[in-house]
Amino acid sequence: MRAYRMITAMWLRSTMAYRTSFVLTTLGNFAATALDFVAILLMFSRVDALGGYSLSEIAFLYGLSGTSFGLADLAIGSMDRLGRRVRDGTLDTLLVRPAPVLAQVAADRFALRRLGRVTQGLLVLGYALCTLDLHWTAAKVLLMPVMVLSGCAIFCAVFVAGAAFQFVAQDASEVQNAFTYGGTTLLEYPPTVFGRELVRGVTFVLPLAFVNWVPAAYVLERPYPLGLPWWTAFTPPLVAAACCAPAGLAWRAGLRSYRSTGS
Numbered sequence: 001m002r003a004y005r006m007i008t009a010m011w012l013r014s015t016m017a018y019r020t021s022f023v024l025t026t027l028g029n030f031a032a033t034a035l036d037f038v039a040i041l042l043m044f045s046r047v048d049a050l051g052g053y054s055l056s057e058i059a060f061l062y063g064l065s066g067t068s069f070g071l072a073d074l075a076i077g078s079m080d081r082l083g084r085r086v087r088d089g090t091l092d093t094l095l096v097r098p099a100p101v102l103a104q105v106a107a108d109r110f111a112l113r114r115l116g117r118v119t120q121g122l123l124v125l126g127y128a129l130c131t132l133d134l135h136w137t138a139a140k141v142l143l144m145p146v147m148v149l150s151g152c153a154i155f156c157a158v159f160v161a162g163a164a165f166q167f168v169a170q171d172a173s174e175v176q177n178a179f180t181y182g183g184t185t186l187l188e189y190p191p192t193v194f195g196r197e198l199v200r201g202v203t204f205v206l207p208l209a210f211v212n213w214v215p216a217a218y219v220l221e222r223p224y225p226l227g228l229p230w231w232t233a234f235t236p237p238l239v240a241a242a243c244c245a246p247a248g249l250a251w252r253a254g255l256r257s258y259r260s261t262g263s
Contacts, residue, residue, distance in 0.1 A: 029116030051192035063125025068151025070118035150236030167254035
């Protein structure tokens, strides 16, 4: 963590040297991600519900997914550049430095402009909370930050696992993006609009459903995906830990297998 903080601080100083550029790129990032929600608004200009969910309920799912993924993307979104480093051999320069390679890759070119995605997700989540007619309990209130942090950890695990795969594939950033950026887009919509096999896959194989679908079902008092029991809404921290452990092992295995460029 110390190495990560030092590297990110270096990139933050570099970013703040051109503050106008930082503001413009952050606004651009905000606007680009906002188009996804605009598409949802356009859908609801023609329908009253999507998969049985109202606009406020989908905004709730969207806000949770966008905020969790935005935090993970901000923290370690640079992991998708690993394949490029493996191909051109610049990963070798990280190996000889007295700092963990994972921290160096995660903090490489730390992009503060990604706060635009986090901000946009929080705004949509705030809109959903203001418009939803929910019966709030202490358990639901406590579950809100748990969902966001656990979802962030799950996406971080996917980023690390995808980076580990790039040690083998070398040019697999788009494959990784299919599960990270594609995963958050999937979670913006309710599980009722997808086929049962897909829902089963993102619940038991790659458990992205625990980012928002499962815990949100408890908050929204909706049926659980695949008929899961009610207590699964409180398992996202355990699921996040179960994802991070194999992702870390995959990273260590991939790093050990690295034999420099051309291997």
